[in-house]
Amino acid sequence: MFDVVSCYYPIDFHPSPGDPAAVTRQDLANALAPCLCAIPAFGEQCLILLIEKLDSNLQVAKLDSLKLLTETCKTFGPECYGPFLKALWGSIRREISHKTDEALKMAAHEALSALVTKLSSTANTDQAFETFVEGILISMQSAIAEATTVIQFVHATKVLLTTANASKESCVIICGSMIPATIAFYSFKTSKKLQICSLDFLGELYDLAKHWEVLDRVQVQIKEIPQHCLTAVSETSKEYQIAGFKTLIKVIDVLETDLVVPFVEVLIHNVQYSHETDLLSTSVETVHHIAQKYPELIMSLVVKGKCDLGNLTADLNALRERLNLLSNLLSIDDFTKVIIEEMLKLIVENDKEAPKVIEALSETMSNTNLYSDKKVTQIESDHNLINSVVAWLFIEIESTSQEVLAHGYTLISNTMGSLPAAKQINILEQHTQIILDKCKMHEVYFLILESLYNSVHQSVYNDKFPDILALSLKLSLTCDNEMIRTKACALTAHFLNKADYGPNFELLYEYLKNYLSSCSGMDNAVCPRLIMLYGWIAKALVMRGSDMFMFWLQKITTVLLSPDYAKDAAESIKLVMSSQPSYFTTRHHCRLSLLYKQRMFVAFAGLAEKVGNVTPETKEHYLLSWAYVIGRAPKSVLNSEVNKIAPLVIDSLEYDNKDLLLVMLDVLCHFVQSAHVVVSDSLQTILPRLVNLSRYVKSMDVRIKSLQCLYDIANAYRTALLLPYKPDILVDLSPSLDDKKRLVRNMAVRARTRWFLIGAPGEAKPN
Template sequence: MSAWLECSISEEIIKNKEIFSDTPSIISDIMAGHLDITNLVENMAGVLTNEEVENREQGMKFFTKILKELPPDYLNETQVKFISRFYIDRLKDNHRIIPSVLEGYLAIIDMKHYSTALNGEFFTVLFREVPCQSQVRQDRYNIYRILNLLNKNPEYLKTLGPDFLYGFISAMDGERDPRNLLFLFSFLPTFLKHITLGHLVEETFEVISCYFPIDFHPSPDDPAPVTRQDLANALCPCLCAVAEFGEQCLVLLIEKLDSSLRIAKLDSLALLKESCKTFSAQTYGPFLKTLWSSMNREISHKTDEELKMLAHESLSALVSKLATTANTDQAFENFVKGVLISMQTAIAESTTVAKFTQAAKVLLTTANASKESCVIITKSMIPAIVAYYEFKPSTKLQIASIDFLGDLYDMAKHWGALDEIQSQAIEIPKLCLIAVSNPSKEYQIAGFKNIIRTKDLLQSDLVLPFIEVLIHNVQHSQDENLLSISVTTVHTIARKYPEMVMDIVVKGKCDLDNLIDDKTALQKRLNLLTNLASIDEFTKVIISEMLKIIRTHDEDAPKVIEALNSSMSDISLYTENKLSEIESDHGLIDSILGWILKELHTGSEESLSHGYKLIATTMSSLPAEKQERILSKYADVLEKCQKDEAYFNILECLYRSLRQSIYNPNFERIMHLSIDVALKSDDKAIRTKACVVIAHLINKVGHGQKFELLYETLTNCLLNYESEEETLLQRLILLYGWLTKALIMRGSDKFLCWLQKIIAALSSPVYCKLAAEAIRLIMFVHPDALNRTFYPIETLLYKQRMYENFTSLTQNFVPASEDVKEAFYVSWAFVLENLSKNIVSREALKILPIVIESLDYDNKEMLLVMTDLLCYYIEYQPLVVAGSLQSAIPRLAKLTRYPKSMYVRVNSLQCFSEIAKSYSTVLLLPYKQDVLAELAPSLDDSKRFVRCYAVAARTRWFLVGAPGEPKEN
């Protein structure tokens, strides 16, 4: 302690290099009050003012280290002021002292009692004595960090005069380091907003704008490179940070937008978009014609989608900004009308849908920017498009014009501008009627889609003409798409005019009271009526009549049940509440079950299947108490099942949809019965249903004693079926899959023993394919079981848990044959396909070898998954794949000609494109000629889709090693 209380500390610092390790002791003495920091400075005078620069440098490093280790709230105002003045004075010292001074002052300026009044003095000396751009990168960075701290006190920034600003722009002028620039750009916008620029506006903008557009490529050796896009994104807000930059900024971006350099165009459009957040609408006035000309040129670009999208975004931002002066400045209206006239001309001259759509998109972009622009565009374009349609251009252009009218209406509705365009918009349904009156399917579909969108415009006098066409379609059309849209359109009209549709359609055209007397197109009319029955005004009338047909066991009852099942399974039509209401009011389940019980042994399997699904759908909509009442009412079904397995279909549709809160005393008996059916029945469909019942019971029964009891029943029952019989073992494997799925979904650890049995089967040449199917069953959502429609218990990340356990159990897996090996990789594909990309990325080193090895096997589903994963790794984790290219490239080359799936071929070609983009020329050159030869046949692929990817991949490989191509990526 005595050393730093006396002047001898200077000698210690000069002679003893190990003294830097003593700074914690000095800090302790300062904190304990044994030593005042000002006395420490006085005691260090010998080293701080030593004639030798090396010694002064050592002294400043030592004292700066102490400052950095002191708590920021320890020194009082007087001490901080003293130390600050000392550091400011040190700025005049030798350049070797400067780094320590800057580090120390960073610590001071962050102290609690630091006074901003000292900033002016510090920066005056700093800008005078320290040429910023002559310092090393880290020291420049520290200067910028000190400047950034000024943003903490915006009011003080306003007091700094032009000398400070001049010093600041001189300090950053010429900065070239990407990390320093990124830091500078990050705080400049806030800094510029609060400082007074005065007469230095042009100089400040010039210093910043010299970096625009950013043309920078990071070093390949940089472990965490700053990208060009990072810099471009950060620079953009700086160039339009304050209104004073307006004129210079617009002149700059127009100049760069007109250049031939793509990145200049992209950055200019991004700058225009960003500038609209800062500049006033009047700023753009003198430049509007030029801006529109430049944007229109980029919007019309044939191939560069990114450039076109950014041009649209910039146009939208500009119109939105100009709209703020819509009622006070004519410039807004003139600009929008200029866009309008240009695009009207483009539409009138369009000979292809692509050109029409391009012009239409510009108008929609403009209309979407503000309510004012929306009114101008829609008021003019709706009558113009109606007239355009009547000039009878090509069929495709007429259909495109109908779609465009719907887009304009949607835009006006979005902005709440329908009242302003009412007189023009009323023409849209009339044009739709003209379109649907055309016998062509394309015209009718376009017209019906548009009338659905613009249903609020439909007047009562047009209802009957539309209905005439729609009902004709329902009765006579054989096209599924046209039938579907026709039914949807009738539904839409019925919601607006229920009384008219009831009279014209339900009681008139469909003749509900004598529905089955007319057999012509009965199924289509039934589909329409069951669709309409979802509307409250129609429910009672239609459902009552249909259930009457079912209860009387009419020969057409199966058609009614099929129509009801088709419509009621559509959740967009029938909500849970709606189905529950129908069941309560009309006894739907009783009617359907009554019919099923009579037709069970004589009815067609397809018709009965519709009935089972309808019961399951209705049951799933009911609250628990109603479900229990129905189970009680049909308790005898369980007894019948034990004598006749056909009744199991009824049991399954009743019990599959139960809510989690229900526990029925019959569950144990049902479990015994279901296992027996699942393993003994000769009917595959019934065996699957038995597995579904078992899975639902095990998954949904509550935790605790009820679950343990039911699970014990299950395991004891299965013990009786242990056998070497091949057929029984095959059925057991699939049952294990259902059990594993049910248990892992609910979060129970008991799934593991069943998964182990599946893995054991996976190692057998006889059962490996079935085991792979069991894995698929676990990982995929089943349409009729354990999905959210039927209220399963589903824990978060259960698929991730499956991956972890599958990985662990197959860690030492040794395939006994090629069939087993293929099934093993197929199982992996099912597991990996359902994993999140976070896990796929994290586990890349484990997964990649499996992916590459699997490419040798002829399984379409597996290859689709694995080639997709490989492409992902090449694009996002190229370093992981780099060492495996020698193995991957020959396999991928074969798959570019894989005959069973064009998507496998496309994925393989995409992999080749990404390889060429992601790796250095040096790494790729040994493969270049072989790859070009392997890709050549794909250029003649029978699918145009594949040929497009082949051209892209081969072109990219041709560029490998070409002049101008970087040796390192």
């Protein structure tokens, strides 16, 4: 039976081009592999066959053999492999070290992992497993010792990691030997890059030992890693320090007490004097992990020592970095009370460094990996963080720059977003009326109000909502401060998006419509603001899945015909389609319809058809509006409207507008790659425009994209269709070969070479 089945191995098959349900060669290969190793009795014949095919020069034969070896491990017993282990490792090693074929390397790693896993089942009864793993170990140790480049080192370590990851027994053997060997390698290698790679390798070995729960079996070797990390971080080079700290973070569980002080000395020195952002962030992260293991030591050495808040303001050196470190440690329960009380004391007393304290808290507490909602709620409940920040803002808001105060608004907003609904309601009751009264005196107080309300839960509602909506609408149209105007629009949109259907939503929506209907007589200066407000409203409604957004979208599309306001209408469409991290996120508890961009595309396409004749004065902004819509719509949606979109794309290629060109060129590339007929029918128009854009001086990205499109056209369409254009294109692309940007030159070479090959003998596409 095996002889019959093996006649088909490896599969040599090519489906006919016109078959609508073609079976691929890979489909047949995947089906054949289980047949070749269906029963253990096939073991010897199957292994001889795949070893023979692994020596083939054909890539498909090698790939099929490696995949077959992986498949055999599901049915054959470990004893089947004994006589062939030396030959198998020789073949796997050859393919696993392939320099360019990633598919072959991946298949070899998978086969090695499966083979080690299978053999490990006899680790305690048969010497073959240990001999096989030690053979791999010796081979790779030699490769590591001889490595002179990072690629050579990483290749060898990947083989060892694959072997160690395959089973618990192999992990013990590899880790037990390679941890001391890697530490020794660090000592005698002088290449910085290789030494840094060895530190990363130690961390990966530790992770595997932890995964297989064999730390106790390699305890002696693993305890050497923290000391080795200290040697690395004692270097002055930031690359050594970052690698050493990252490895220390991984092995933090085996850090001994006697090493904490020297590590902290280096870490605090970095925090105080380093200007490297990546080293600072890594140092802060490392202190955080040490603090979780040794809170008492870090409390005395850092919080009440090097970074004591009592001395912090006296020594302004690296104040911001030390505050960031303390606010990071604040997330650990053992440190929360001590640090937050000292920080809030500076805020409440309006110390001159209070803005920096608030900035540090704002930046760090926005990190959800450090601060869970539960942790933020605990801080707010125990220490009244929001009350302290609001009180500080009341004092500073009229005299301090908004750039400084923005951290206070963000801190309030993020803190509110983490609180449960009941806690939010209590805080709003404390502050709303006071702030509304202050807004009557100065509109800048609205920024505090917005920060309190923009992150409330959908279930939160009080009798002040209509008053706040009225204030927001007024400011969104009449305020001359752009920041306040934007925040007012956003708060209006958040209210509409989050209000529950029923009386609450109907009340707010009815007030909104009545207010805006009374704005028809306003002067022309208000019209652009009104159009942007329409965009915010449409976005709020479409993201909650409401059909009411159509009313506001229609207002915007109608304005596209106005030469005076077409630009504002396009910006409004951009607002609806764009993602903004400061608004409409899950952190703000907004309703987020997953398909709102598809819905916007369908709605805008329908309304655009009814717009009527677009004048030359407004056409660019009309096309730009389309670009904003189709640029963020899924490509699958565009495929259903190719005949409608393609003429817009072609027309857009004439305009000197970078944003418009980038989107439309991207869409054109997509249509070309799909070989749509509507593009081939317009090549006489498209090709000259693409050639012109290949010299577009204002944007390298436009030049690259146009050349990419020319390359795709040469790939996608029939030779007979393209041959008439070939001579002109080859001449027209010559200037791009001398473009001042390397990336443009590279793309120009690809495009021109592909056009040169059109019609050449052996061209791999239909004529």
